[in-house]
Amino acid sequence: MTHRTIRVGGLTRVEGEGGLLVRARGGRVAEVRLEIYEPPRFFEALLRGRSWTEAPDLTARVCGICPVAYQMSACQALESLCGVTVDGPLRDLRLLLYYGEWIESHALHIHLLHAPDFLGYPSGIAMAAGHRAEVERGLALKKAGNELVAAVGGRAVHPVNVRVGGFYRAPGRAELAPVAERLRHALDAALETVAWVSGFDFPDVEHDYRFLALRHPAEYAVLSGEVAVSDGPGLPVRRWPVEEWPGHVAEEQVPYSTALRARLDGRPGYLTGPLARYALNAGRLSPAAARAAAEAGLGPVCRNPYRTIVVRAVETVHACEEALRLLAAYTPPDPPALPVEPRAGVGHGASEAPRGTLYHRYRVDEAGLITEAAIVPPTAQNQARIEDDLRALVEPRLDLPAERLAALCEAAVRNHDPCISCSAHFLDLRVSHE
Amino acid sequence: MTGSRTKAPRVAVWKFASCDGCQLTLLDCEDELLALAAEVDLAYFLEAGSARGPGPYDLSLVEGSITTPADARRIRHVRRVSRKLVTIGACATAGGVQALRDLAGVRAFASLVYPRPDHIRALERSAPVSAYVPVDFELRGCPIDKGQLLEVVGAFLAGRRPVVPRHSVCVECKARGNPCVLVARGVACLGPVTRAGCGALCPAFGRGCFGCFGPSESPNAAALNARLRAGGLDDDELARLYRTFNAGVTGGCGDA
Ligand code: SF4
Ligand code: SF4
Numbered sequence: 001m002t003h004r005t006i007r008v009g010g011l012t013r014v015e016g017e018g019g020l021l022v023r024a025r026g027g028r029v030a031e032v033r034l035e036i037y038e039p040p041r042f043f044e045a046l047l048r049g050r051s052w053t054e055a056p057d058l059t060a061r062v063c064g065i066c067p068v069a070y071q072m073s074a075c076q077a078l079e080s081l082c083g084v085t086v087d088g089p090l091r092d093l094r095l096l097l098y099y100g101e102w103i104e105s106h107a108l109h110i111h112l113l114h115a116p117d118f119l120g121y122p123s124g125i126a127m128a129a130g131h132r133a134e135v136e137r138g139l140a141l142k143k144a145g146n147e148l149v150a151a152v153g154g155r156a157v158h159p160v161n162v163r164v165g166g167f168y169r170a171p172g173r174a175e176l177a178p179v180a181e182r183l184r185h186a187l188d189a190a191l192e193t194v195a196w197v198s199g200f201d202f203p204d205v206e207h208d209y210r211f212l213a214l215r216h217p218a219e220y221a222v223l224s225g226e227v228a229v230s231d232g233p234g235l236p237v238r239r240w241p242v243e244e245w246p247g248h249v250a251e252e253q254v255p256y257s258t259a260l261r262a263r264l265d266g267r268p269g270y271l272t273g274p275l276a277r278y279a280l281n282a283g284r285l286s287p288a289a290a291r292a293a294a295e296a297g298l299g300p301v302c303r304n305p306y307r308t309i310v311v312r313a314v315e316t317v318h319a320c321e322e323a324l325r326l327l328a329a330y331t332p333p334d335p336p337a338l339p340v341e342p343r344a345g346v347g348h349g350a351s352e353a354p355r356g357t358l359y360h361r362y363r364v365d366e367a368g369l370i371t372e373a374a375i376v377p378p379t380a381q382n383q384a385r386i387e388d389d390l391r392a393l394v395e396p397r398l399d400l401p402a403e404r405l406a407a408l409c410e411a412a413v414r415n416h417d418p419c420i421s422c423s424a425h426f427l428d429l430r431v432s433h434e
Numbered sequence: 435m436t437g438s439r440t441k442a443p444r445v446a447v448w449k450f451a452s453c454d455g456c457q458l459t460l461l462d463c464e465d466e467l468l469a470l471a472a473e474v475d476l477a478y479f480l481e482a483g484s485a486r487g488p489g490p491y492d493l494s495l496v497e498g499s500i501t502t503p504a505d506a507r508r509i510r511h512v513r514r515v516s517r518k519l520v521t522i523g524a525c526a527t528a529g530g531v532q533a534l535r536d537l538a539g540v541r542a543f544a545s546l547v548y549p550r551p552d553h554i555r556a557l558e559r560s561a562p563v564s565a566y567v568p569v570d571f572e573l574r575g576c577p578i579d580k581g582q583l584l585e586v587v588g589a590f591l592a593g594r595r596p597v598v599p600r601h602s603v604c605v606e607c608k609a610r611g612n613p614c615v616l617v618a619r620g621v622a623c624l625g626p627v628t629r630a631g632c633g634a635l636c637p638a639f640g641r642g643c644f645g646c647f648g649p650s651e652s653p654n655a656a657a658l659n660a661r662l663r664a665g666g667l668d669d670d671e672l673a674r675l676y677r678t679f680n681a682g683v684t685g686g687c688g689d690a
Contacts, residue, residue, distance in 0.1 A: 039451040064455020143464040
């Protein structure tokens with residue numbers, strides 16, 4: 001048969017850029033490749049020889065959308081290596097910072113990147129023409145998140161106040177008061193957002209995802225917890241401590257992508273992120289978030305990738321409500337950081353970035369210099385599973401016009417909000433029929 | 435996104451090797467975003483929308499450094515289709531954090547990160563945009579400051595030069611009334627040689643400046659380094675202090 005290659009422009013409204021190749025043979029999909037050709041930035045290499053104290057500032061630069069996640073996973077890895085546990089009011093302040101990031105990142109994705117897919121607009125800005133109130137509400141919500149990050153961390157992108165052991169300075173109650181005021185409105189906005197997005201028209205799709213997320217005994221895990229894995233519907237949940245990550249998750253390189261690809265217990269194709277967190281932790285949502293989830297009809301587990309927008313909205317409610325609770329009880333921790341002395345060894349840390357579990361590992365020598373670093377971002381973990389989603393989408397639709405198919409694929413990729421910058425520019429869809 | 439109004443200036447936002455933080459700063463102008471979008475035609479901005487209006491563009495904002503052969507070609511294309519080209523952030527202006535590889539060699543780095551480094555196509559250097567094409571204005575910071583970004587966009591749209599400071603963070607620190615962390619607490623601080631723009635953020639949070647806005651105009655690094663050495667910093671520590679997000683330029687600024 002003749003070989004056909006169709007090019008249809010780039011993947012937009014994701015962080016970073018990538019390409020998509022679908023090869024079909026005899027009406028069946030033979031291969032799907034999500035090609036991440038974001039230029040590699042070699043973070044794990046440039047961390048070598050740096051001081052252990054520099055990891056939070058340096059790794060923040062992996063991603064401008066979720067720098068707090070990088071800072072938190074890095075800090076916790078280094079603290080565990082030094083035998084220090086940050087808890088109590090210092091941990092609460094970290095949680096506050098992290099909730100701020102969840103709110104700004106989720107609000108950005110929901111309103112500016114994802115909702116336009118459901119309402120038929122090319123962008124959130126264009127969507128404002130027909131849905132001005134919703135876009136403005138989304139921007140206000142995002143602003144509340146950014147203000148929380150800035151109040152605790154100093155600025156919204158790449159906060160400067162985070163250090164191993166805690167913070168450089170704990171903000172005073174008065175500094176946080178205006179943020180609390182704005183968050184009260186943000187909570188209402190987040191609840192309205194759940195109601196808005198749950199009314200979208202969702203394709204009737206479900207996948208048998210294998211899920212991976214952190215799980216915490218008392219909280220809807222954000223900052224820390226054990227790793228929990230659900231291998232499929234009806235199967236028991238397995239759990240293991242973060243230190244055992246290297247025994248379970250291995251990264252491999254695929255020639256067409258600068259992002260490494262993770263396998264879980266020998267197999268590629270698992271999912272981390274909102275659907276996984278919700279499936280493994282829904283019972284620990286804050287009261288308003290749990291009610292909102294029930295009203296949105298989510299059920300105990302959601303396997304429809306298009307509904308990630310609803311789960312993100314529910315998580316935004318959770319983040320606002322929890323942040324308000326922490327702010328009400330806030331007294332500045334004194335001192336603002338625990339003393340941490342470096343020692344030689346290996347430390348592991350993981351936290352829930354808005355897009356999924358983010359794992360860091362560092363080896364440090366006696367002088368406190370990093371001799372080895374490993375970072376496993378959510379996109380590396382989700383890449384193979386996104387390809388599986390695309391395969392299921394494309395196969396019955398191979399006869400669609402290329403442009404229509406590309407739009408559907410882009411939307412399906414966007415469900416998982418892949419942050420391509422974390423790995424390493426235009427998403428070109430090429431469909432080749434052989 | 436206005437398409438129909440042919441008079442609106444056409445703005446494009448481009449990304450090269452970077453973290454997206456600087457373009458995100460544009461989306462973080464929550465209060466101004468819709469107003470700005472009504473004034474200009476955001477004709478090309480992949481992170482924010484699917485619109486891919488063709489050039490030429492009146493103003494291109496470029497984020498990220500040039501690190502691959504394909505990007506070296508793409509930045510020349512961007513220059514050809516742009517009337518004015520402004521780089522935003524330390525990556526586009528100085529090579530960014532990824533320029534740290536210039537010190538070690540890209541092959542050595544690739545083989546530390548990738549099992550098959552031969553599949554990775556990357557240039558030896560992570561270079562600022564100005565290494566490839568003429569640039570009309572460079573906005574510094576890792577990330578850039580929101581207020582400065584609005585000033586720069588506004589100035590170019592009005593056809594004037596943007597007003598952003600060239601003096602050091604120290605000046606902002608004094609204006610803000612921060613106690614000097616270097617003098618009062620002996621904390622290593624690059625404020626004296628770093629360009630203003632952040633509002634002296636780090637000293638306000640009780641830590642030393644680590645130079646994320648790059649060098650100020652005519653910095654006296656030798657004097658600062660003598661003081662930092664007297665405070666106990668050894669050469670390796672001093673080198674690391676300078677070599678973060680602007681290593682591509684501060685290499686010529688410190689005597690370290
Ligand atoms: S300059 Fe800094 S904030 Fe801006 S894109 Fe580069 S790494 Fe990100
Ligand atoms: S004080 Fe220095 S390191 Fe801190 S934000 Fe300002 S320029 Fe960047």
